[in-house]
Amino acid sequence: MYKGAEFGELSPHPFAMADRAYRLMMNYGTSQAILVSGESGAGKTESTKMLMQYLAFMGGKVESDGRSVQQQVLESNPVLEAFGNAKTVRNNNSSRFGKFVELQFDQNGKISGAAIRTYLLERSRVCQISDPERNYHCFYMLCAAPPEDRERYKLGDASLFHYLNQSNCIKLDGMDDSSEYIATRRAMDIVGISSDEQDAIFRVVAAILHLGNVEFSEGSEADSSVPKDDKSQFHLRTAAELFMCDEKSLEESLCKRVMVTRGESIVRNLDSRAAALSRDALARMVYSRLFDWLVNKINTTIGQDPTSKLLIGVLDIYGFESFKTNSFEQFCINLTNEKLQQHFNQHVFKMEQEEYTKEEIDWSYIQFVDNQEILDLIEKKPGGIIALLDETCMLRNSNHETFAEKLYQKFKDNPHFSRPKFSRSDFTIHHYAGNVTYQTDLFLDKNIDYAVNEHQDLLHASTSPFVSSLFPPSEESTKSNKSTKFTSIGSSFKLNRTTLHALHKA
Ligand SMILES: Nc1ncnc2c1ncn2[C@@H]1O[C@H](COP(=O)(O)OP(=O)(O)OP(=O)(O)O)[C@@H](O)[C@H]1O
Ligand SMILES: [Mg+2]
Known part of the structure; x- marks a missing residue:
């Protein structure tokens, strides 16, 4: 039609x-x-x-x-x-x-x-979900795979895994995870992902679930940690088997950290809380590399x-x-939408109307809200919210309350920013699409994206060519400087402007 x-x-x-x-x-x-x-x-x-x-x-x-x-x-x-x-x-x-x-x-x-x-x-x-949300679909699909596949990847019911059972929602109305698993496999065939590659992919997905079930308790030395019990030991072993890496090295990469000061490396123990954070960082890193691999593969085929x-x-x-409740993820997503809205304003309103004026066409002007000031509030350098967040992340003894305090002082007269009544650390942005109040509690942790060298080296040494290829030797680790690198997620979002460039090109 x-x-x-x-x-x-x-x-x-x-x-x-x-x-x-x-x-x-x-x-x-x-x-x-x-x-x-x-x-x-x-x-x-x-x-x-x-x-x-x-x-x-x-x-x-x-x-x-x-x-x-x-x-x-x-x-x-x-x-x-x-x-x-x-x-x-x-x-x-x-x-x-x-x-x-x-x-x-x-x-x-x-x-x-x-x-x-x-x-x-x-x-x-990948590591943190709240009721009634779910983790990425693929995890549930794999847990609902035919019995021979579940056995192969050493999986049971989705509700057994910490990364999935933090939320009570396991099943979705109108979505059958087991038939989705079959459909995804078929789609993978069509886009040219070989069955060996599919196997390697799902091994990694399963390894992440097992990794998430490794808990830590205090070790014999001060501030050290060890896998908590037999159950944690089992999941650690299974994760190592699926990643095809050495079990002891995996444990060490989670429970210890190598620090380099003045050219000397010192192995430091991590306490159980830090070890759990290290575990989650590893899971997130592997998953995002896996996702990028898929996109690359599809492009190549x-x-x-x-x-x-x-x-x-x-x-x-x-x-x-x-x-x-809105956290750092919503903040980043809403920044992206704010930028897109500006692009739309720029092209549909500003440029078109300028064109009409130039050609002296009689035309009634459409009123639109220019959101440049909101973008400045978020991403201006220096002084915008992201710049202040990065600054706070690099300071010792800072926390989300000191971050929020900075925002309150800096933006007390900004019409697009407000401090909710009685709040010690929340802030509200008056977005083009409405007001959103953000809880800053996890902003610092979530903004810091550590690429831990121990994790990188561990998985690069995997005997699975697939896993090893997800972790090619990085520039950092080939240098003598083996410090842990801090990347700001907020700033990466800000830099993610290639979309707009692509649109401009078109
Ligand atoms: N044209 C349509 N016909 C029938 N149902 C639809 C249609 N568009 C959307 N839906 C329903 O709404 C749901 C949400 O749509 P969709 O996933 O496209 O939203 P979205 O804008 O991409 O959201 P997000 O920003 O969260 O990704 C779909 O899963 C489907 O159930
Ligand atoms: Mg969508």
Whole structure:
């Protein structure tokens, strides 16, 4: 119905939008970008899939082996959703990463290649979830796999695993994890992930679950730690088996840390609390490397067409979020949406209206709220919230209350910032989409992303070529300086502007 129909003639539909983008590209030879926006649960991901379905229909080539580019692009969705989507309060299938898909077309308007770029996955979810949310779908799928697979990966019921049972929600209405497991495997086949690779991937997923069940108690030396009991020892052993690394080295990488001062390395014990944090950092690191591997693999098998001059890009990000309690993740996601809104304002309102004025076209101005001041509040350097957070993270003896105090003082007269009544450490930002109150309790911990060298070395030495390849020797560890590197997640979000560059290009 929508194919070739005049835009606006039929009722609004993603197909109408996709048809328009395709026609503009073909008729004028200009690349297009479609930006899907809306708050969490609005339907961005579903709409994106329809857009891609339509473009695949218009630009699809008939191929005999059933693995056409368009089919691979469509099947990349279930794979990425299995590893990057999860149930939140707002949406049972909430995207926890951003995605920009670029479809490349040849001169005849047929799809000749595609590239998928993803933006920071929410890593904290791997080790920490709260009721009634869930961890990433793939964990539950694997726990609901056929018995022979569960045995292979040494898994039982999902409710046995700490990373999953922190929330009471294990099953989702209308989603059958065991059939999703089969469907994900099939989609992996189509996008070109071999069965050996699939096996290696699921071993890692299972290893993460076992790792999460390792608890620590005080060791014999002061401030040291050891696996708590036989059960923890069992999970440690199983995790090591699945990662194909040495069990003792795994234990040491969790319970000890090598410090380098003035060229000398000293092995320091970690207490049980620090060991548990080290365990969670390892789990998050492995999972995010796994996710990046998947994206890379999909890009390699689909293949790019370097000669293509006609592109259609589709951007689907994590939507604006406002929950009862909002932490650092919501802060980052809302910053992304705030930036996208600005891009939209810039193009749709400012530039269009300037154009009309220049051409002296009579036109009634649309009032819009410029959100530059909110962006300044968050990301101005120096002095914005992220800069203050990074500063606080690097200071000794600082905590979330000192961070909040800094914000209260600095922004007491800022119209986009307020301190909720009676609150000691919460703050509210008046976003373009509404007010959101953030709880700062975990902001510092979550902003610091330690790449621990011991973890890196341990997994690089894995006898599984797959695991080893997820941890290529880093520049840091080849240098003599073996200190632990601090990266600010907040600043990485700020730097994640490639999306906008890609949109500009289009
Ligand atoms: N066109 C549609 N028809 C039927 N159901 C839909 C449609 N769009 C969305 N839904 C329903 O709403 C749910 C949420 O949609 P979707 O996952 O696309 O939201 P989103 O905007 O991508 O949210 P997030 O920002 O959390 O990723 C879907 O799982 C589906 O149940
Ligand atoms: Mg989504």
